[in-house]
Structure formats: C-alpha cells, structure tokens
Amino acid sequence: MELFYSKEIGKDTVLLSGQEADHCARVLRHKEGDTVFIIDGEGGLYRCTVLSVSLPKKGNAEVSCRIEEKSAGVGVRGYRLVMAVCPTKNMDRYEWFVEKATELGVDRIVPVISEHSIRTTVKKERLEALVLSATKQSLKSCIPVVEDAVSVKDFLLRDFEEGALKLIAHCEEGDKRTVRDYVSASQKPLNVVIMIGPEGDFSQKEIELAKERGFLPLTLGPSRLRVETAALASVSEIYFASI
Amino acid sequence: MELFYSKEIGKDTVLLSGQEADHCARVLRHKEGDTVFIIDGEGGLYRCTVLSVSLPKKGNAEVSCRIEEKSAGVGVRGYRLVMAVCPTKNMDRYEWFVEKATELGVDRIVPVISEHSIRTTVKKERLEALVLSATKQSLKSCIPVVEDAVSVKDFLLRDFEEGALKLIAHCEEGDKRTVRDYVSASQKPLNVVIMIGPEGDFSQKEIELAKERGFLPLTLGPSRLRVETAALASVSEIYFASI
Numbered sequence: 001m002e003l004f005y006s007k008e009i010g011k012d013t014v015l016l017s018g019q020e021a022d023h024c025a026r027v028l029r030h031k032e033g034d035t036v037f038i039i040d041g042e043g044g045l046y047r048c049t050v051l052s053v054s055l056p057k058k059g060n061a062e063v064s065c066r067i068e069e070k071s072a073g074v075g076v077r078g079y080r081l082v083m084a085v086c087p088t089k090n091m092d093r094y095e096w097f098v099e100k101a102t103e104l105g106v107d108r109i110v111p112v113i114s115e116h117s118i119r120t121t122v123k124k125e126r127l128e129a130l131v132l133s134a135t136k137q138s139l140k141s142c143i144p145v146v147e148d149a150v151s152v153k154d155f156l157l158r159d160f161e162e163g164a165l166k167l168i169a170h171c172e173e174g175d176k177r178t179v180r181d182y183v184s185a186s187q188k189p190l191n192v193v194i195m196i197g198p199e200g201d202f203s204q205k206e207i208e209l210a211k212e213r214g215f216l217p218l219t220l221g222p223s224r225l226r227v228e229t230a231a232l233a234s235v236s237e238i239y240f241a242s243i
Numbered sequence: 244m245e246l247f248y249s250k251e252i253g254k255d256t257v258l259l260s261g262q263e264a265d266h267c268a269r270v271l272r273h274k275e276g277d278t279v280f281i282i283d284g285e286g287g288l289y290r291c292t293v294l295s296v297s298l299p300k301k302g303n304a305e306v307s308c309r310i311e312e313k314s315a316g317v318g319v320r321g322y323r324l325v326m327a328v329c330p331t332k333n334m335d336r337y338e339w340f341v342e343k344a345t346e347l348g349v350d351r352i353v354p355v356i357s358e359h360s361i362r363t364t365v366k367k368e369r370l371e372a373l374v375l376s377a378t379k380q381s382l383k384s385c386i387p388v389v390e391d392a393v394s395v396k397d398f399l400l401r402d403f404e405e406g407a408l409k410l411i412a413h414c415e416e417g418d419k420r421t422v423r424d425y426v427s428a429s430q431k432p433l434n435v436v437i438m439i440g441p442e443g444d445f446s447q448k449e450i451e452l453a454k455e456r457g458f459l460p461l462t463l464g465p466s467r468l469r470v471e472t473a474a475l476a477s478v479s480e481i482y483f484a485s486i
Contacts, residue, residue: 221486236479
C-alpha cells in the first residue's frame with residue numbers, strides 16, 4: 001500500500017499537490033477512478049477515489065480526490081517520545097537515525113548542539129523530507145516533527161511536561177539504569193525525552209545542568225556505540241518496552 | 244583508543260602489515276617507542292610497544308611491535324548471536340545493518356537468499372572490511388564472522404547447536420512472541436539464531452521449513468520495519484535482554 005500526504009483536506013475532498021501529486025500522477029500514473037490512501041500527518045488516514053488529474057507540461061501535477069472513508073489514529077502509539085540527539089559529524093549517519101527512528105516510532109526529533117559538537121548545523125528540510133518518506137513507507141499516519149537545531153543548554157532550560165521521563169546518556173561515571181529499568185518504574189502512559197550526546201560526550205556543564213533539570217542518567221550497556229547507534233538503540237528500547 | 248588488527252602474533256611480538264600497518268605508520272605516524280593496542284579478532288587484546296617501522300616507497304608499511312601485556316576476553320559478551328538476514332536491494336542499507344550489529348554485538352552474519360529475494364549476491368569482502376572497522380571502532384576484540392551467501396533453504400537444513408534459540412520474523416498470521424519473551428523463557432547462556440526475510444517476506448515453503456526445523460515465530464511489534472531496521476532491532480533486543 002502506497003501512502004500520499006496532504007494538508008489540503010476539505011469536507012469531502014483532498015487535493016494532492018507538489019511532489020506528492022507528481023509521484024501519484026507522473027510516477028505511479030494514477031488516474032480517475034483509482035483508489036489512493038492519503039495521510040494528513042496527524043493521525044488521519046483517508047481512503048480516496050481519484051476524481052481528476054492535472055498534468056501540466058511545466059510545474060507540478062495536481063490530483064483531486066473524493067474521500068470515501070476516514071480512519072483516525074492509524075499507527076498511533078501509546079507513548080510519546082522526544083529524541084534530542086547531537087548531529088553527527090557525518091550527516092549520513094544522522095539521516096540514517098532519523099529514518100529508522102521514524103520507522104520504529106518517535107514524535108519529535110530535536111538536533112541539539114553540544115559545546116563538544118563537531119557539527120553545529122543541520123539541513124532541517126532534508127531531515128523533514130526523510131521523515132515524511134519514512135512515515136509513508138512504514139504506513140504511519142503521524143509525521144514526527146523535526147525541530148530547528150538548538151543548543152543543549154537551551155533545550156535543557158525548556159519546561160517539560162509534568163511526569164515526563166527525562167533521560168540523558170553520557171559517559172561520566174555514576175549510577176545509571178537502562179531504558180527498560182526506568183520504563184518499568186514509570187507511570188503510564190509514557191512520555192519520554194532522551195538526550196544523546198556528540199562524539200566527544202556532553203560537557204561537564206551540560207551534564208550538571210541536565211541533572212539539575214531532572215534528567216536521569218541512562219546506560220546503553222557495555223558496548224561503545226556511535227551516536228546514531230546509541231540513539232536508535234534507545235528508540236528501539238522504548239518501542240519494545242511499550243509492546 | 245585506536246585499535247589495530249593482526250593475526251601475525253608471536254610469543255613476544257606482533258607484526259602489523261597491509262592496510263593496518265599503513266594506517267598505523269603512514270596515517271597516524273606511529274614510531275618506535277609508541278604504545279599501540281592490537282586485537283587478534285578472537286578475544287585477545289595486546290598492549291604493545293612499537294619496535295620498528297618500515298615505510299617503503301612502494302607497497303604497504305610494516306610495523307613490528309613488542310607485546311607488553313595481553314588481555315583475554317575483552318568486550319566478549321555472555322551470549323552468542325547469529326543473524327541470518329536477507330540482503331537488501333540497496334546494499335547501503337545492508338551495510339548499515341552489518342556495521343551497527345557489530346557495534347551492539349553479533350557473532351556471525353549470514354546473508355541468506357530467499358525465493359523472494361530481489362538481491363541474490365553480496366560482496367563478502369566489503370562486508371568483512373566494514374565488520375573489521377566497526378569492531379575496532381567499538382573497541383571489541385572479537386571480529387564477527389561474515390559468511391558467504393547461502394539460500395534460506397540450505398541455511399535451515401544446517402544442524403544447529405542443541406538448545407539454540409531459533410527465531411524467524413515473517414509476516415504470516417499466527418501466534419508470535421517478542422525477543423524479550425523468548426529470552427526470558429530460555430536457558431542461559433543464550434545461543435540465538437534470528438532470521439530476517441527479504442522485502443517481500445519469506446516464501447510459504449521457507450516458512451514451513453523453518454517451522455519444521457524448530458524456528459519459532461518472532462514479532463517485532465506493530466511497526467512496519469524495513470529489513471535492515473527489523474534486523475537491527477532484533478540485535479538490539481538481544482543485547483539489552485542480556486545486560
């Protein structure tokens with residue numbers, strides 16, 4: 001099943017435009033009468049019939065569809081997860097994490113810049129395109145939000161929801177617990193925030209601030225993991241802990 | 244800490260040759276008197292002192308080292324894991340899986356070719372190079388074995404060790420359990436074999452044969468995961484279940 005994405009949703013109709021319409025009409029060659037499935041990115045899945053297809057010589061196609069049936073809450077999880085992960089020096093690796101985190105399940109991805117970060121900027125639009133693509137491929141109806149990059153300090157100074165389980169994976173010594181341990185001890189439904197540091201670990205100041213802001217120390221076991229591997233292992237652990 | 248790899252290990256000395264020596268002597272410019280750490284790929288880690296460096300104009304360097312201290316069982320896990328995963332159409336994705344599985348922990352990777360596989364060949368040397376690199380980067384002393392590609396059928400007809408926990412992730416209906424469930428019910432130490440199918444799932448015949456050969460049906464939760472994501476999520480689950 002192929003999914004398309006649109007925010008142009010009316011009472012009875014949905015309009016596909018831009019790249020979504022091009023993929024639908026030019027690549028997959030859908031035509032009047034075909035059934036297509038469209039997500040609104042916020043939990044809604046629409047089974048539609050194509051009413052008309054516009055294929056201009058220049059510019060994007062346009063596909064107008066009639067809504068036959070709407071399903072809500074498709075692929076919605078019973079937990080909320082925010083991943084605040086330092087961008088990796090090699091952006092391929094971060095993109096890999098973003099794609100796989102979307103497949104498994106994540107609500108919000110925040111590129112956080114540490115004092116120790118080698119990479120200090122990200123191409124948000126590129127990450128958003130990956131997230132959209134992975135959302136459709138994995139048949140989910142909610143598209144994770146990708147935020148603009150923000151400093152670790154500014155992220156830590158945010159107000160987090162009451163009861164949020166806030167975890168930070170750093171390399172300092174100390175009493176750390178696994179995702180599974182923390183989840184078992186937490187109230188449900190889960191509302192989790194996990195921070196993963198850069199190649200050189202968070203700075204002393206950042207770790208101290210995290211502690212002050214109620215972030216608990218997370219261990220990802222004995223293996224020495226790359227940033228993106230640690231991040232994905234965390235997403236995976238929350239996912240399986242919630243099955 | 245940078246690790247090097249050699250099989251040329253004597254009673255008191257280790258010889259680095261080939262690309263390992265080039266990296267040591269030409270890239271990192273190690274010289275006589277420097278301390279270097281060398282793994283033998285089978286659990287041994289050697290702290291050595293560089294005795295001499297040969298830098299010919301043409302051909303690989305050679306670095307001769309004196310063993311100061313040997314540690315055994317470095318980074319060795321308490322479980323054994325064989326991942327039999329169908330190669331993905333896009334080899335980049337399979338290579339990501341191989342690298343990340345090595346970081347987390349795996350003993351053997353078997354590219355298995357299903358009746359439904361799109362990709363039917365792999366470049367084993369390329370995968371072995373990735374595995375070696377990931378082993379050194381993640382400071383492990385055991386290098387996972389990458390096998391030649393084999394058909395799913397031939398893999399299933401092998402004799403597996405008594406007591407091995409054999410799992411297969413397929414998309415057919417039925418009573419499936421998670422990695423965590425199976426691990427809890429298994430005798431320790433764990434000896435696990437996990438099979439992950441191709442994009443179009445294993446064939447009916449392959450699933451039947453797996454059942455006959457004692458492979459239990461594995462669920463990876465409600466999300467629709469790509470091959471490499473499903474494979475890595477499984478490796479991650481075994482890893483965390485064993486902490």
